[in-house]
Amino acid sequence: MLRKxxxxxxxxxxxxxxxxxxxTACAESTREGGDGADSSEPFVFAAAGSISTxxxxxxxxxxxxxxSRQVFETLLRHExxxxxxxxxxxxxxxxxxxxxxxxxxxxxxxQFHDGDALNAEAVCANFDRWHNLTGGYQSSNNSxxxxxxxxxxxxxxDEDIPDSRYVSCEAQDELTPVITIxxxxxxxxxxxxxxxxxxxxPSTLEAIADQEITGEEGNYTLPEYSQVAGTVAGTGxxxxxxxxxxxxxxxxxxxxxxxxxxxxxxxxxxxxxPDETARRQALEAGDIHGYDLVAPAxxxxxxxxxxxxxxxxxFNVLYMAYQQEANEALADLEVRQALAHAVDRQRIVDTIxxxxxxxxxxxxxxxxxxxxxxxxxxxxxxxxxxxxxxxAGQEDLTLEFCYPSxxxxxxxxxxxxxxDVISADLEAVGVTVEPVTYEWADYIPRxxxxxxxLYLLGWTGDYNDAYNFIGTxxxxxxxxxxxxxxxxxxxxxxxxxxxxxxxxxxxxQELNNQIMDILPGLPISSSPPSIAFAENVNPPAVSPLTQxxxxxxxxx
Amino acid sequence: MTTPPSSxxxxxxxxxxxxxxxxxxxxAKVDRLAxxxxxxxxxxxxAGVWREAxxxxxxxxxxISGAVIVTVFVLxxxxxxxxxxxxxxxxxxGAEVFPNRNVFVGPRAENLLGLDNLGRDQFSRxxxxxxxxxxxxxxxxLVGFCVGALLGGSAGAAAxxxxxxxxxxxxxxxxxxxxxxxxPTLLLAVTVAALIGPSLTTVMIAVGVAQIPIFxxxxxxxxxxxxxxxxVLAAQALGVRKRRIALAHILPNSMGPVIVQSxxxxxxxxxDAAALSYLGLGNPDPAFPEWGTMLAxxxxxxxxxPSLAVYPALAIIVTALGFTLLGEAMREALDPKVRx
Numbered sequence: 001m002l003r004k005x006x007x008x009x010x011x012x013x014x015x016x017x018x019x020x021x022x023x024t025a026c027a028e029s030t031r032e033g034g035d036g037a038d039s040s041e042p043f044v045f046a047a048a049g050s051i052s053t054x055x056x057x058x059x060x061x062x063x064x065x066x067x068s069r070q071v072f073e074t075l076l077r078h079e080x081x082x083x084x085x086x087x088x089x090x091x092x093x094x095x096x097x098x099x100x101x102x103x104x105x106x107x108x109x110x111q112f113h114d115g116d117a118l119n120a121e122a123v124c125a126n127f128d129r130w131h132n133l134t135g136g137y138q139s140s141n142n143s144x145x146x147x148x149x150x151x152x153x154x155x156x157x158d159e160d161i162p163d164s165r166y167v168s169c170e171a172q173d174e175l176t177p178v179i180t181i182x183x184x185x186x187x188x189x190x191x192x193x194x195x196x197x198x199x200x201x202p203s204t205l206e207a208i209a210d211q212e213i214t215g216e217e218g219n220y221t222l223p224e225y226s227q228v229a230g231t232v233a234g235t236g237x238x239x240x241x242x243x244x245x246x247x248x249x250x251x252x253x254x255x256x257x258x259x260x261x262x263x264x265x266x267x268x269x270x271x272x273x274p275d276e277t278a279r280r281q282a283l284e285a286g287d288i289h290g291y292d293l294v295a296p297a298x299x300x301x302x303x304x305x306x307x308x309x310x311x312x313x314x315f316n317v318l319y320m321a322y323q324q325e326a327n328e329a330l331a332d333l334e335v336r337q338a339l340a341h342a343v344d345r346q347r348i349v350d351t352i353x354x355x356x357x358x359x360x361x362x363x364x365x366x367x368x369x370x371x372x373x374x375x376x377x378x379x380x381x382x383x384x385x386x387x388x389x390x391x392a393g394q395e396d397l398t399l400e401f402c403y404p405s406x407x408x409x410x411x412x413x414x415x416x417x418x419x420d421v422i423s424a425d426l427e428a429v430g431v432t433v434e435p436v437t438y439e440w441a442d443y444i445p446r447x448x449x450x451x452x453x454l455y456l457l458g459w460t461g462d463y464n465d466a467y468n469f470i471g472t473x474x475x476x477x478x479x480x481x482x483x484x485x486x487x488x489x490x491x492x493x494x495x496x497x498x499x500x501x502x503x504x505x506x507x508x509q510e511l512n513n514q515i516m517d518i519l520p521g522l523p524i525s526s527s528p529p530s531i532a533f534a535e536n537v538n539p540p541a542v543s544p545l546t547q548x549x550x551x552x553x554x555x556x
Numbered sequence: 557m558t559t560p561p562s563s564x565x566x567x568x569x570x571x572x573x574x575x576x577x578x579x580x581x582x583x584a585k586v587d588r589l590a591x592x593x594x595x596x597x598x599x600x601x602x603a604g605v606w607r608e609a610x611x612x613x614x615x616x617x618x619x620i621s622g623a624v625i626v627t628v629f630v631l632x633x634x635x636x637x638x639x640x641x642x643x644x645x646x647x648x649x650g651a652e653v654f655p656n657r658n659v660f661v662g663p664r665a666e667n668l669l670g671l672d673n674l675g676r677d678q679f680s681r682x683x684x685x686x687x688x689x690x691x692x693x694x695x696x697x698l699v700g701f702c703v704g705a706l707l708g709g710s711a712g713a714a715a716x717x718x719x720x721x722x723x724x725x726x727x728x729x730x731x732x733x734x735x736x737x738x739x740p741t742l743l744l745a746v747t748v749a750a751l752i753g754p755s756l757t758t759v760m761i762a763v764g765v766a767q768i769p770i771f772x773x774x775x776x777x778x779x780x781x782x783x784x785x786x787x788v789l790a791a792q793a794l795g796v797r798k799r800r801i802a803l804a805h806i807l808p809n810s811m812g813p814v815i816v817q818s819x820x821x822x823x824x825x826x827x828d829a830a831a832l833s834y835l836g837l838g839n840p841d842p843a844f845p846e847w848g849t850m851l852a853x854x855x856x857x858x859x860x861x862p863s864l865a866v867y868p869a870l871a872i873i874v875t876a877l878g879f880t881l882l883g884e885a886m887r888e889a890l891d892p893k894v895r896x
Contacts, residue, residue: 277856296656301859344650351654351675405836416842416853417655420674424647424843435841437754 042251042267043537043553046279046291048407049440050248050272053226054240056198057130058137058213060144062410062460062546065195066292067250067270070263070550071113072198072234075104075123076189080549081541083315083464085193089118089235093192099184099499100167102192106175110259112201113233120171126199127169127179129209136213136220141445145196148472149187186496186504187471190463195547201233208232237263237551248272264538264554276408280532283307289537292546293408294530296354308533313544314367314526316411317360317469318458320422321521325482327453329394336519338388339454340378342429343422349525352417357527362512363470365526367544370466370508375516385429398432402452405437410529410546411458418524419456450479456524460546466508467496474515481520488514587777605812609889619885625878632683633690640680641668645843650675658860669867672850673857681845682867688839688846689875692760692829697821699764704771705814707733712776712810713802716783717792730776737769745828749837756839763828767821774817778810812890819883823876830872847872 049063056068077088087093090104110118130146132154138161140147151165167180181188191197208231211223225231229243229250237260238252252268271288273279279291280298284305294302294309302309322330322339329335345359358366362375389395403419412418423433433454438446447455457480461468467475475492477484491514495507529546533539533553540552613619632639642648652661653675661671669678711729714722736744748762782788783806791801832838833848842849847868854864 277858295856297658297857297860300658347650351650352656354656405840414655414856417674420842421647421650424645424650424674427645435843437840 040266041555042269043265043290043550043555044269044271044288045550046271046273046282046288048272048274048276048279048293048409050245051243051250051270053222054229054232054243055200055226056196057146058142058222058226060196063272066546066548067240067252068198068234069195069236069547070238070252070268071232071236071240072195072200073236074193074195074197074199076193078193078463078543078545078547080552081543083461083544085189085463088193089123089199093189095189099188100181102179102181102188103172104177104179104192106177107259108175110235111257112203112235113239113255114201114203116201116203116233118199118235119174120177122202123177123199124169124171125202125205126197127166129205130197131164131166136215139213139217139220141217142213142220142222145191145194149191149194150181184497184499186465186467186498190465190468193463198234198236201235204231204233235259237261237549238268258551261551263551265550268550274406276413283532283534286534290531290533290539292529292531293410293413294532295408296352296413296530298532299354299530302532306535308535308537308539309530310533310539310542311354311356311528311530312410312542312546314356314358314365314528315544316458316460316529317363317365317526318411318418318456318524319360319363319521320524321447321452321455321457321481322519323447323450323453323455323480323482324520325479326450327399329392329397329399330453331483332392332394333519334388334392335394335397336522337378338385338392338394338429339426339431340385340519340522341381341388342385342431343425343522343524344380345522345524346380348418348421349527352414352421353525353527354413354530357525360523360526362516363473363521363523364466364508364512365461365469367526368461368464368466368469369505370470370512372509372512374509375513376519377516378519378522382425382429389430395430396432397430398434399426399453400434400436401426402436402438402443402447402455404440404443404456407440409458410460411525411527412456413527413529415456422456448480450482462545466505466511467492470508470511470515471496474511474520483518483520485518488518587773605890609886612889613885616885616889618881619889622878622881622883622885625874626882629686629875629878630690633686636683636687640677640683641666642677642680644676644681644684644845646677647675648677655857658857660857660861660864662863670863672864673853673861678864678867681850682847682871685845685847685850685868686871686875688756688844689826689829689872692756692763693822693825693879695760696763696825696829697767697818699761700767700771700821700825701814701818703764704768705775707768708772708775709779709802709807711772712779712783713798713806715776716780716788716806717798717802726776730773733769733772737773741766741824742828742831745832746835746837749832754837754840759829759832759838762832762837763825766828767825770821771814771817775810775814778813779806782806782809816883816887816890819879819886823879823883826879827872827876830868 047063047066051064051067052059052061053064056065056072074088075090076085076093078084079086089106089110091107092105094103095101106118106120112118116122133143134157137143138153138157147161152161152163154164165181165183167182169177169179172178208223208225211225213220213223215221229240232240237255237258239255240250241253242251248271250270254263254266256262273282276293276295282288283291299309322336324331349357349359361377362372364371389397401423403415408414423435426433436452446452447457459469459472471492473481474488476489491511495504495511498504498507531542536556538554538556540548540550542548649661649671653659653671653673655673663670667677667679669682672678672681707729711726715726718725745762745766748765749758752758752761788801788806791805830848830851833846834852838846838849850868851865858865
C-alpha cells in the first residue's frame with residue numbers, strides 16, 4: 001500500500017519540478033532577448049535590507065523610506081542632492097513669530113495616484129489621523145517619528161508618552177493648511193520633511209480607517225494595507241504596484257499624472273540583497289542596475305570596470321554606546337574615559353572605512369552647524385587607559401559587546417571588522433570582551449531597550465539640524481544609554497526651543513562640549529557612503545541624507 | 557560462509573523501499589556496510605580480522621595517504637599553541653593592511669602565509685583553527701556515536717531478542733530515525749543550530765545530531781544480523797540472560813562497522829562544522845580562528861586577496877579527504893567480499 005501511494009506524489013512532484021525548470025528557462029531567455037536599454041525596461045535597484053511596511057508612518061527604517069520617498073511626498077523636502085530644506089508639496093511656507101503656527105501654500109493641480117486632489121483638507125486629514133491614532137499605533141516602534149517630532153497623541157494610552165505638541169491643522173483656504181503646535185522647537189521645519197509624514201490620499205485614509213495594529217509590544221502585526229499593495233496612494237512620481245514579500249521586491253510604476261517632471265523609468269524594482277558581495281556580483285552580472293552601500297574596497301574596482309560610483313557627503317556618526325545601566329562599571333566616568341583612550345579609532349578610519357571618513361570627536365558630523373571645535377578629545381593611549389582602569393579599580397572588567405551580524409549600514413561598513421578592532425584594543429588594556437551578536441531586525445530593539453553594555457550603532461541625519469543628532473539621543477532619559485543628567489536634558493530643551501539661529505548654534509556647540517565631558521558613548525567616525533549604478537544609467541543626484549529621488553534617474 | 561537469512565536482512569522492512577530514492581540510497585549504503593561487517597563473526601576469531609585488516613591497510617596507498625594526513629592534522633591540532641608563532645587574535649600588524657583600499661600583505665619572512673584583513677598572522681590562525689576543527693569534529697562525532705549507538709543498539713537488541721514487542725519498539729525507533737535520515741544532514745544541522753543560537757557548542761551538537769541516524773541505523777543493522785547467528789542461538793539455549801547476550805555477545809561483535817563509520821563521520825563533521833560556521837552559526841567571537849568562519853570572512857576580499865580564502869578552503873578539503881581515505885580504506889580492508 002505504502003509503496004504505491006508514495007510513488008504517485010513523487011512522480012507528480014518530479015513533473016512539476018521539470019515544468020518549473022522549463023518555465024524559468026523560458027523566462028530567462030526572453031529577458032536576455034530584450035536587453036536594449038529603452039525606457040520600458042525595468043530599472044532594478046538593490047538595497048541592503050527589505051522594506052517593512054508600505055506606510056512609512058509605521059517605521060523609522062531607512063530601507064523603507066527609500067521606497068516611500070518615491071511614492072509619497074511630504075509638505076517640505078530637501079533640495080536634490082543637498083540638505084537645504086525646500087518646498088515639497090507646499091511650494092512655500094511661513095511660520096508665525098513664536099514658531100507655533102505653520103502656514104503652507106500647497107502646489108496647485110497635484111493629484112494623488114487614485115485621482116483625489118491634493119488640498120488643505122487632505123493635508124489636515126493626514127495630520128489629524130496621525131494625531132488620533134490609538135492602540136498599537138501608539139507604540140514607539142510604530143510611530144517613532146511622530147513621537148519624536150510631535151510628542152504624543154490626542155489621547156495617550158501610556159503615561160510614558162509625552163504630551164502632544166500638535167494642536168490642530170486647519171484649512172485656511174482650499175490650498176492653505178495651517179498647522180499649529182504648542183511651542184517652537186528646532187525640529188521644525190525639518191520635521192515636516194520627514195519621509196514618515198508622507199501624505200496619503202483622502203480615499204486611502206477612509207479605506208484604512210478601521211485597520212488596527214494587533215499584537216503585543218515587540219510582536220506587532222501590521223495592518224493589511226501596509227503589507228499588501230493596492231490600498232495606499234500618494235502623490236509621488238511612482239505608484240506602488242506590487243510588494244512581493246517572498247522575493248523581497250517592490251514594483252514601482254511611473255505615475256503619468258505626476259505634477260512635476262515625470263519619472264525617467266517606466267518601471268522600477270527595489271530588491272533586497274543583504275550580502276554586499278552578492279550585490280556587487282549582481283551588478284557586475286547585469287541582474288541589477290544599481291545598489292546602495294558599496295563596500296569601501298569595491299569602489300575602485302567598480303569604477304575601473306566602468307560603473308558609476310558616486311559618493312555621498314558625510315552626514316552620519318558611528319558610535320560605540322556605553323549603556324550605564326547594563327553594566328554598573330560604565331556608570332563611572334573614569335572607566336568610560338579609559339575605554340575611550342583604549343580604542344585606536346584612527347586605525348578603523350584608515351583601514352576599514354571608505355576614503356573621506358574621519359574620526360568623530362563628538363556625536364555630531366562636522367558638516368553640520370553646531371559642531372564644536374573645543375570638545376574634550378580622547379586620544380589613543382592604551383597605557384593611560386590601563387592606568388585609569390586601575391585607578392577606577394576595574395582591572396578585571398568584563399563587558400558584553402554587541403554588534404550586528406548580518407548588515408552593513410551607511411555609517412558602518414563591515415561591522416564585524418570594526419568590532420574586531422575595538423575588541424582587540426579593549427582586550428589589550430585588560431578588559432575581557434564577551435562578544436554578542438544579533439541579526440539587524442533583532443539588534444535594534446535589543447540595543448534600544450538597553451540590553452547591551454557596549455554596542456555599535458550610528459545615525460544618518462534626517463534633516464539639517466543638530467537636534468536631529470544630539471537631540472535624538474540626549475534630550476531625556478534614553479534606554480539606549482541609560483543615564484539621567486537633568487542639566488543636560490534641560491539645556492537641550494532650551495537650545496532646541498530657541499528660535500534664534502545663531503544663538504541656537506552656539507548653544508548646540510556648548511551642548512556638544514557638555515556631552516563629550518559626560519561621555520555617554522564613544523563617537524568613532526563619520527564616513528561617506530557610496531552608491532553604485534550601471535554605466536547606462538543617468539543616476540539621481542546623491543544626497544548626504546541618503547534621500548535620493550529616483551524619478552530623476554533615467555536610461556542613457 | 558553462510559549468508560544471513562533473508563528474513564533477517566537488516567535492510568529493514570516495507571517503508572524504506574517506498575520512501576524517496578535519496579533516503580533509500582543513503583539507508584542502503586549504511587545497511588550494506590552493516591551487513592558486510594556483520595558477516596565477519598563467521599570465521600570465529602575476531603581479533604584476527606582486525607589484524608588482517610591492519611596488514612591489508614599497510615599495503616594500501618589510500619590508507620597510507622589518509623593516515624599521513626590525519627596524523628599531521630592531529631599533531632598540528634594538539635600542539636598548535638607550540639607551533640603557532642604568534643597569537644591568532646593579536647592584530648599586531650593592523651596598520652599594514654588596508655582592506656578598504658585592497659592593500660593586503662602576502663607571505664613574507666615573519667608571516668609565512670601573510671596577514672589577514674585585520675593584520676593578524678594567517679599562519680597562526682590556520683594552525684589554531686586546526687585545533688578548533690579537530691575539537692568540533694571529535695565532539696560532534698562522539699555525540700552522534702553515543703546517542704546513535706544508544707538508540708540503534710536498543711532497537712537492534714529489542715528487534716533480535718525482544719519478540720513481538722521488541723520488534724514493535726524497534727519499528728517505532730527506526731521510523732523516527734528514518735525521518736531524521738530523510739532530512740539532508742546539513743539542513744538538519746542548520747535547523748538544530750538555529751534553534752539553540754550561534755555558539756561553538758551549538759555547532760558540535762548540531763553536527764552530532766545530524767550524525768545520529770547514521771550511527772543508529774548502522775548499529776541496529778549489524779546487531780540484527782548478529783542476532784541470527786548460531787552463537788546467539790546457543791547462548792539463548794543455554795539460558796544466558798537476554799541483556800547479557802545483547803551487551804556481552806552481540807554488541808561487541810557489531811561494533812566494527814560503527815568504528816569505521818566514525819572515521820568517515822569525522823570527515824563529514826569537519827565539513828559540516830565549517831559549513832555552519834560559514835553560515836554564521838558558529839562561535840560568535842569573530843576573532844577566534846575557525847576555518848569555516850575564516851573562509852566566510854575572506855570571501856569579501858576574494859578578488860583582491862584570494863589566498864585568504866584558499867588557505868582555509870584547502871585545509872578543510874585536505875583534512876576531510878584524509879579522514880575519508882582512511883575510513884574508506886578501513887572499510888575495504890574489513891569487507892569480507894574484498895578480503896576473499
